[in-house]
Amino acid sequence: MAEFNDMQQIKRRFFAMRNGALAEQMRRQGAPYQIIFGLNLPQLTEISRDVEPSADLAERLWANTTTRESLLLAPMVYPKDEMTLSVALQWATSCPTAEVADILCHRLLRHLPFANEIVDALADAERNLDRYVSLRLRLNLFPSRLEEARMAAETELGRDCRLTQGVARQIIDEVRCIADME
Numbered sequence: 689m690a691e692f693n694d695m696q697q698i699k700r701r702f703f704a705m706r707n708g709a710l711a712e713q714m715r716r717q718g719a720p721y722q723i724i725f726g727l728n729l730p731q732l733t734e735i736s737r738d739v740e741p742s743a744d745l746a747e748r749l750w751a752n753t754t755t756r757e758s759l760l761l762a763p764m765v766y767p768k769d770e771m772t773l774s775v776a777l778q779w780a781t782s783c784p785t786a787e788v789a790d791i792l793c794h795r796l797l798r799h800l801p802f803a804n805e806i807v808d809a810l811a812d813a814e815r816n817l818d819r820y821v822s823l824r825l826r827l828n829l830f831p832s833r834l835e836e837a838r839m840a841a842e843t844e845l846g847r848d849c850r851l852t853q854g855v856a857r858q859i860i861d862e863v864r865c866i867a868d869m870e
Contacts, residue, residue: 694739694742694745695745695748695749698735698739698749698758698761701735701738702725702727702735702755702757703725705725705727705731705735706725706726706727707725707726707727707728708726709726710726710728711724711725711726712726714726714756719756719785720784720785721753721754721755721756721784722754722755723754723755723756724755724756724757725755725756725757727757727760729760729791732757732760732761732764733764735761736761736764736765739761739765740765741765741766741767742765742766742767743766743767743770743771745765746762746763746765746766746767747762747766749761749762749765750762750779750782753784759784759788760787760788760791762779763779763791763792763795763796763797764791764795764796766796768796768799768800771796771800773800773802773805773806776796776797776800776802776806777806777809777810779792780792780797780806780810780818780821780825781810781813781815781818781821783817783821784817785817786817786820786824786851789817789820789821789824790824792821793821793824793825793827793828794828797821797825797828798825798828798829803825803828803829804829804832804833806821806822806825807822807825807826807829808822809822810822810825811840816849816851816852817851819844819847819849819852820851820852820855822840823840823841823844823852823855823856823859824855826840826841826859827855827858827859827862830862830866831866834863834866834867835863837859837863838859838860838863840859841855841856841857841859841860841863842856842860844856845857845860
């Protein structure tokens with residue numbers, strides 16, 4: 689029987705769990721990937737549990753930009769104690785979609801001791817998706833820096849950017865809710 693390396697084993701799992709209908713729907717909606725297996729978050733989480741955390745593997749998955757599931761799995765297998773600020777910023781500024789940014793923020797960036805530095809570095813970025821990462825990460829770091837988060841969200845709403853409007857409104861709503869509880 690053939691031996692498969694870690695990347696091949698993961699790709700075989702992607703293939704075995706694929707959802708063609710979901711993949712096709714994502715393609716029709718304009719997903720920017722050449723390869724979409726249509727896996728959902730619980731399936732990717734299951735795969736991540738079976739993979740030994742590895743910066744090398746995570747970097748190879750992240751570099752596989754043609755495959756949606758590779759980009760989503762990479763933050764799940766990157767050892768948090770090995771991530772550096774410079775790599776975190778590189779990943780944050782290379783997210784191709786809000787979906788990838790959401791997983792990156794939730795599964796990796798929010799756990800880093802320098803998460804607020806990432807928020808600050810991207811807060812006024814020119815690229816809409818970079819500002820989205822900053823806002824999304826702010827939300828993951830609640831309840832820290834609430835007033836700052838509210839002001840950043842209000843500023844972002846003033847930009848009238850469709851991509852960031854939802855997360856900016858969510859931040860404002862969350863800040864109000866926390867303020868009402870005090």
